[in-house]
Amino acid sequence: xxxxxxxxxxxxxxxxxxxxxxxxxxxxxxxxxxxxxxxxxxxxxxxxxxxxxxxxxxxxxxxxxxxxxxxxxxxxxxxxxxxxxxxxxxxxxxxxxxxxxxxxxxxxxxxxxxxxxxxxxxxxxxxxxxxxxxxxxxxxxxxxxxxxxxxxxxxxxxxxxxxxxxxxxxxxxxxxxxxxxxxxxxxxxxxxxxxxxxxxxxxxxxxxxxxxxxxxxxxxxxxxxxxxxxxxxxxxxxxxxxxxxxxxxxxxxxxxxxxxxxxxxxxxxxxxxxxxxxxxxxxxxxxxxxxxxxxxxxxxxxxxxxxxxxxxxxxxxxxxxxxxxxxxxxxxxxxxxxxxxxxxxxxxxxxxxxxxxxxxxxxxxxxxxxxxxxxxxxxxxxxxxxxxxxxxxxxxxxxxxxxxxxxxxxxxxxxxxxxxxxxxxxxxxxxxxxxxxxxxxxxxxxxxxxxxxxxxxxxxxxxxxxxxxxxxxxxxxxxxxxxxxxxxx
Numbered sequence: 001x002x003x004x005x006x007x008x009x010x011x012x013x014x015x016x017x018x019x020x021x022x023x024x025x026x027x028x029x030x031x032x033x034x035x036x037x038x039x040x041x042x043x044x045x046x047x048x049x050x051x052x053x054x055x056x057x058x059x060x061x062x063x064x065x066x067x068x069x070x071x072x073x074x075x076x077x078x079x080x081x082x083x084x085x086x087x088x089x090x091x092x093x094x095x096x097x098x099x100x101x102x103x104x105x106x107x108x109x110x111x112x113x114x115x116x117x118x119x120x121x122x123x124x125x126x127x128x129x130x131x132x133x134x135x136x137x138x139x140x141x142x143x144x145x146x147x148x149x150x151x152x153x154x155x156x157x158x159x160x161x162x163x164x165x166x167x168x169x170x171x172x173x174x175x176x177x178x179x180x181x182x183x184x185x186x187x188x189x190x191x192x193x194x195x196x197x198x199x200x201x202x203x204x205x206x207x208x209x210x211x212x213x214x215x216x217x218x219x220x221x222x223x224x225x226x227x228x229x230x231x232x233x234x235x236x237x238x239x240x241x242x243x244x245x246x247x248x249x250x251x252x253x254x255x256x257x258x259x260x261x262x263x264x265x266x267x268x269x270x271x272x273x274x275x276x277x278x279x280x281x282x283x284x285x286x287x288x289x290x291x292x293x294x295x296x297x298x299x300x301x302x303x304x305x306x307x308x309x310x311x312x313x314x315x316x317x318x319x320x321x322x323x324x325x326x327x328x329x330x331x332x333x334x335x336x337x338x339x340x341x342x343x344x345x346x347x348x349x350x351x352x353x354x355x356x357x358x359x360x361x362x363x364x365x366x367x368x369x370x371x372x373x374x375x376x377x378x379x380x381x382x383x384x385x386x387x388x389x390x391x392x393x394x395x396x397x398x399x400x401x402x403x404x405x406x407x408x409x410x411x412x413x414x415x416x417x418x419x420x421x422x423x424x425x426x427x428x429x430x431x432x433x434x435x436x437x438x439x440x441x442x443x444x445x446x447x448x449x450x451x452x453x454x455x456x457x458x459x460x461x462x463x464x465x466x467x468x469x470x471x472x473x474x475x476x477x478x479x480x481x482x483x484x485x486x487x488x489x
Contacts, residue, residue, distance in 0.1 A: 035077040038488040051475035054097035058304040059415035059427030061134025064096040091147040099143030102214040103132030132333030147174040196276040241318040254313035265296040292348040304336035377410035400440035408433040440467035457486035
């Protein structure tokens with residue numbers, strides 16, 4: 001009898017386990033995957049700009065810049081609930097402004113060492129050949145650079161798809177900067193997924209590999225001796241074009257209080273709150289608020305500043321000194337008074353809102369507004385509108401318009417306007433008061449059935465967009481962007 005009881009119990013357990021496995025198999029079979037198949041996106045952009053307010057040369061000079069930035073994004077389903085995304089991008093740029101970190105290089109001059117090591121360059125220079133200008137790009141090493149970024153993100157969705165958790169990490173580097181980042185997010189869906197609430201947090205731990213204007217760094221390297229190092233035998237002229245004696249008299253010689261930065265950290269901490277609501281079958285609304293705290297060396301060590309209350313000194317062709325701020329000046333350069341200095345903390349609050357409305361099968365309205373403020377005195381307003389127009393079932397055109405207005409930071413002043421007694425100062429026009437507009441036109445091709453194939457990949461979407469940007473300060477830019485997404489069969 002005991003044997004029969006064990007037999008019945010064994011059969012019951014086997015039947016129960018088999019039934020549970022069948023139910024689980026059905027759950028797995030009919031459970032919708034967060035991401036059905038691996039998706040691969042190729043993105044690229046080409047950006048070009050020009051203007052007359054380069055920050056590297058103290059608020060005047062060419063801002064000519066070109067940048068090509070390709071990237072690849074791979075999203076892989078790890079199972080029904082989890083997705084891993086990897087993003088690898090590069091940005092290779094040519095900057096006339098940044099090249100003038102060493103404006104004398106184009107004439108064969110060699111500046112001092114840009115790090116804290118001793119200068120071992122014993123090249124003999126012809127002082128009369130040293131030339132430079134804020135309006136002419138140098139051929140120095142800072143003219144070109146490549147920024148490289150690698151990031152990964154992991155997300156997990158609950159069985160009912162109403163909770164999404166995730167985290168991400170990133171690394172980026174270029175010739176004078178290294179950045180590490182990480183963060184996490186939590187998203188909850190309510191009301192049959194018509195309401196979405198999300199929170200996220202990010203941390204970026206960055207480090208400067210500082211590069212300094214040649215004349216300032218070389219001056220320190222030579223122990224503030226105008227007869228040594230880079231300045232040996234090099235004529236220095238005052239505002240009247242008269243060569244100075246270099247006799248150490250602070251009243252008649254160029255001098256500076258410039259020091260190399262000691263705290264090379266630049267850290268950012270942010271938290272975000274997002275709320276999204278489907279209002280009706282045709283309308284959707286969302287609002288986002290961020291809180292950002294930055295600390296560390298928030299200035300840019302490459303950017304020169306010139307003081308109104310200090311005498312001006314130049315190297316190069318003295319006959320062009322009176323023409324210094326004109327584009328006709330191609331061969332004289334003003335020695336900097338200092339580098340940009342800004343507070344070591346900055347607190348930012350941007351608040352943005354979106355409203356999207358489906359008008360009909362042809363037109364959709366997408367709008368966005370953002371207000372921004374910080375404790376440096378900068379506040380801004382951004383308004384953006386986009387109207388996708390479906391031409392055919394798979395083709396859409398989307399014209400866009402963006403309007404932006406900004407107040408100046410408390411520490412901004414143009415070239416030769418700051419006082420040397422100020423604690424903080426910058427002539428970076430990104431921190432000035434300005435108004436900017438942007439016009440764009442995009443093209444989109446979407447095929448959810450991925451009928452076009454390349455090997456094992458089906459083309460899901462194709463995007464091309466052009467934007468023209470201009471500020472009332474004279475800066476103008478063109479941006480071409482391209483993207484395509486493939487799904488693995």
